[in-house]
Amino acid sequence: MQRILVVDDEPDLVELLSFNLRAAGYHVISATDGLGALEQAQRQQPDLILLDLMLPELDGISVCEILRGHPATATIPIIMLTAWSSALSRQLGLAAGAREYLTKPFVTADVIGRVKSLLGTTATAAAARPHPDAVTPRTRPPRGS
Numbered sequence: 001m002q003r004i005l006v007v008d009d010e011p012d013l014v015e016l017l018s019f020n021l022r023a024a025g026y027h028v029i030s031a032t033d034g035l036g037a038l039e040q041a042q043r044q045q046p047d048l049i050l051l052d053l054m055l056p057e058l059d060g061i062s063v064c065e066i067l068r069g070h071p072a073t074a075t076i077p078i079i080m081l082t083a084w085s086s087a088l089s090r091q092l093g094l095a096a097g098a099r100e101y102l103t104k105p106f107v108t109a110d111v112i113g114r115v116k117s118l119l120g121t122t123a124t125a126a127a128a129r130p131h132p133d134a135v136t137p138r139t140r141p142p143r144g145s
Helices: 009-025 032-044 060-069 087-096 110-121
Strands: 003-005 027-031 048-051 076-080 100-103
Touching: 003 009, 003 032, 009 027, 009 048, 009 110, 027 032, 032 060, 032 076, 048 060, 048 087, 048 110, 060 087, 076 110, 087 100, 100 110
Parallel strands: 003 027, 003 048, 048 076, 076 100
Antiparallel strands: none
């Protein structure tokens, strides 16, 4: 199971993302500040990181630059997920090493889609298929039949 590190200082947002990522078939770990993000990334070696820009202890740009500077974490895809929507903020995030830059508020399905795209995974394809014993609605025959 692929691991996603969610880093944000807003507990409700971490919970929202974690719930939806788990439902999509991912294992979720989290951190609420920049230093915790570095620690979790080094220890857990996630497959992808969702990283806020404005964090206590150490901002997201610095976290991204530090992760890119270490061989063990240099290739982990990072999606910046932040309220900062200016062109300059986006440019700084991407220059620091983020693969994607998404702004808040966001559509959860779009975030999950970007995660899947970056990981090149179809982890939820099996989960999305109905169970063979599942009751499914019958299609109505065409009119005039």
